[in-house]
Amino acid sequence: MAVEGELAIETRGLRKTYRSVRGRRVGVEDLDLQVPVGGVHGFLGPNGSGKTTTIRMLLGLVRPDRGSATIFGHDVPRHLPDVVGRVGAIVESPTFFPAFSARANLRLLADGIGAPRERVDAVLDDVGLTGRAKDRYRTYSLGMKQRLAIAATLLKDPDLLIFDEPTNGLDPAGIHEIRRTMRDLGDQGKTVLVSSHILAEVEQVADTVSIVARGRLVASGRVADLISGQGGPAVRVVVAPDDAVIATSLLASRGIVARPEGDALVVEGADPAGVNRMLGEQGVWAREIAPLQVDLESVFLGLTQHETPGGRDHRGGRRRRRRDAEPPVGPAATAAATSSGTGRADGGEEI
Amino acid sequence: MRLLRVELRRLWMRRVTWGGLLLALVVAGLGVAGQIGSAQPPTDRQVAEAEAFYAEELERWEETGEQQVEQCEEAEAEAAADDPGADFGCDDMAPRLEYFLPPTVSFVPDADDREAAAFGLPPDRGESQDPRVAEIEQSVWTGWSGVGAAAGYAPAFLMLAFVVGVSFMTAERSTGALGMWLTFEPRRSRVYGSKALAAALGTVPLVVAGWAAVAGGIYTLHAVFGTVGTVTTEDWVEIGAFSVRLVGAGVLCAAVGTALGVLLRHAVAAVGAVAVVLWAGAAFGYPLGAAQRWTPTTNLTAWLEGGTAYGVALETRDESGMVTTTWTTEVVTGLQGGLYLLAVAAVLTLLAVVVFRRRDVA
Ligand SMILES: Nc1ncnc2c1ncn2[C@@H]1O[C@H](COP(=O)(O)OP(=O)(O)OP(=O)(O)O)[C@@H](O)[C@H]1O
Numbered sequence A: 001m002a003v004e005g006e007l008a009i010e011t012r013g014l015r016k017t018y019r020s021v022r023g024r025r026v027g028v029e030d031l032d033l034q035v036p037v038g039g040v041h042g043f044l045g046p047n048g049s050g051k052t053t054t055i056r057m058l059l060g061l062v063r064p065d066r067g068s069a070t071i072f073g074h075d076v077p078r079h080l081p082d083v084v085g086r087v088g089a090i091v092e093s094p095t096f097f098p099a100f101s102a103r104a105n106l107r108l109l110a111d112g113i114g115a116p117r118e119r120v121d122a123v124l125d126d127v128g129l130t131g132r133a134k135d136r137y138r139t140y141s142l143g144m145k146q147r148l149a150i151a152a153t154l155l156k157d158p159d160l161l162i163f164d165e166p167t168n169g170l171d172p173a174g175i176h177e178i179r180r181t182m183r184d185l186g187d188q189g190k191t192v193l194v195s196s197h198i199l200a201e202v203e204q205v206a207d208t209v210s211i212v213a214r215g216r217l218v219a220s221g222r223v224a225d226l227i228s229g230q231g232g233p234a235v236r237v238v239v240a241p242d243d244a245v246i247a248t249s250l251l252a253s254r255g256i257v258a259r260p261e262g263d264a265l266v267v268e269g270a271d272p273a274g275v276n277r278m279l280g281e282q283g284v285w286a287r288e289i290a291p292l293q294v295d296l297e298s299v300f301l302g303l304t305q306h307e308t309p310g311g312r313d314h315r316g317g318r319r320r321r322r323r324d325a326e327p328p329v330g331p332a333a334t335a336a337a338t339s340s341g342t343g344r345a346d347g348g349e350e351i
Numbered sequence B: 001m002r003l004l005r006v007e008l009r010r011l012w013m014r015r016v017t018w019g020g021l022l023l024a025l026v027v028a029g030l031g032v033a034g035q036i037g038s039a040q041p042p043t044d045r046q047v048a049e050a051e052a053f054y055a056e057e058l059e060r061w062e063e064t065g066e067q068q069v070e071q072c073e074e075a076e077a078e079a080a081a082d083d084p085g086a087d088f089g090c091d092d093m094a095p096r097l098e099y100f101l102p103p104t105v106s107f108v109p110d111a112d113d114r115e116a117a118a119f120g121l122p123p124d125r126g127e128s129q130d131p132r133v134a135e136i137e138q139s140v141w142t143g144w145s146g147v148g149a150a151a152g153y154a155p156a157f158l159m160l161a162f163v164v165g166v167s168f169m170t171a172e173r174s175t176g177a178l179g180m181w182l183t184f185e186p187r188r189s190r191v192y193g194s195k196a197l198a199a200a201l202g203t204v205p206l207v208v209a210g211w212a213a214v215a216g217g218i219y220t221l222h223a224v225f226g227t228v229g230t231v232t233t234e235d236w237v238e239i240g241a242f243s244v245r246l247v248g249a250g251v252l253c254a255a256v257g258t259a260l261g262v263l264l265r266h267a268v269a270a271v272g273a274v275a276v277v278l279w280a281g282a283a284f285g286y287p288l289g290a291a292q293r294w295t296p297t298t299n300l301t302a303w304l305e306g307g308t309a310y311g312v313a314l315e316t317r318d319e320s321g322m323v324t325t326t327w328t329t330e331v332v333t334g335l336q337g338g339l340y341l342l343a344v345a346a347v348l349t350l351l352a353v354v355v356f357r358r359r360d361v362a
């Protein structure tokens, strides 16, 4: 079924601005996202980067200002009804009717899509809620609510599963279980899009990832490619403080760059054994030497470190334009200049 | 169709709906209980007391009656200088036994009552008497009667249908369950349609139960006390028509409820808005003059009772600066009332569909 190179999700120039009496706030800005069919795709970004907004747009819950999106080649939200039966989704913290039992809630949903009643019990069993199926949703713990939401997505037996922060509020066992569920679904040839601001959660299961910041795509691709894209192996070496300068020049004489980082040196493009030998030959002994893990975490932080959550208030839109027009004067202007000088955006400036 | 079935099921899974039904029955129960006193013919003790009073009054009348009539006629003559038609009823001043008996009401107003009730309307009779006014005055809804008392509770059932409709929409939005539902059925017009229809049709049992309980209860009461009166076939037809139109109004009220629930988002806002509109219509009813034709209450009454009337005072100033006030009675037909309710429901529903289709669901 999965054609090579076919996309489960594609967005082009997707944009969403939330308007309220207090001003405008950009949720997603010009997002180009591509999710291949099959496997687990991580959708990463810091808080407020627009992950949930993107998912809502894909599901037709909020309407984009601009841009287009497709799911399995169907334009959404226009042709969403044609494809919605193949999509199971949980968005942020999904909710059910608090006064109805879990089973009653799922039955309503199943009846809505004409799914057989047996399916309800089957999916409840899948997520381990059979014993609590008669309890009101109100009485559920956070983790149980999350499981019930996953059960709901499985009612349709979908080809695409969209999970927005699915492990929110789960205990370690629950997290592990969900990870396994996602992996299983991916291995069955289904497409799983899992959003998260926690890297560790995604790194272990995802085949491919997209990283967003400020509503834009900043990186995407296979996890392995993203990591190796950060330069080759690196080694972290700790030597006696007196030896640090000697060690640096020693390595430099062999054409190897070592930069200090705290009380350690980070040596790029070398392996631990090689570094140890070079230093040892000249009588400098390392107290500690270890390969540096270049993981997705550092890629992620490198790409998104200028983020401050909720720091994209566009309320100052008009004021900013005025400020652009007139050269700044006075202490306020100095502050503004400083902040842009350090790359710390004020208002809605670009990084 | 499938969606409608699901929504109907959900409607009757809700405690608000069952609570509404229960409340309708409680209101009906109170209505029946409140009628016990007046449906009952006077007890022997009451009759004995009344006879004693009557005898006393009759004695006094014997002594002072002539004098009273004289005074009355004098006052009448005085008033006649300004208004030639003045009638103080001086020839009918003698006490009667029924003045001292507790009033007894029959299930339908008797002929005397219907006649008497006509005096409640502004006295423009004579020159411009509209035959429709007479018809309204003769109807089963004019005057004091058991069925009239029952009809007084009908708006409560409509209000309950409205509130159930509001809450059916707002609860789903505020709990966030709407988002989940839309990921299963993204066609918003269908979603709205199924919800509005479910609320409109699903609340019919509530209105029917409430009305049947209060009307049936009061009838039974009168039957037990033997004070039903003479119910003509026309009366039964009128009561039947009222019942059918009440159900229709309930459907529209629930539809208005769902629409306002969407438009105003919060149940309190929707219920409050309607309460304010109704209150304003009632509080400023009379001074509104001709605008009374367009108040919700007037039109609802007109629809339910197959026509209603309201009075308008018309002030004219002649050359000498004298202001004369003439009263006219205006008729609002049942048809106008029905079209009015239909239009309100249709406009609000249309607006709600547009908003529901476009609004972001967070
Ligand atoms: N309903 C809303 N009204 C106004 N602004 C909103 C609304 N929903 C989201 N936003 C804003 O849009 C931006 C993106 O929010 P979004 O929820 O998509 O982020 P996210 O990536 O899902 O974050 P998180 O990791 O915290 O879940 C934020 O700045 C947020 O404040």
Ligand SMILES: [Mg+2]
Residues within 6 Å of the ligand: A051, A052, A053, A092, A164, A165
């Ligand atoms: Mg989110």
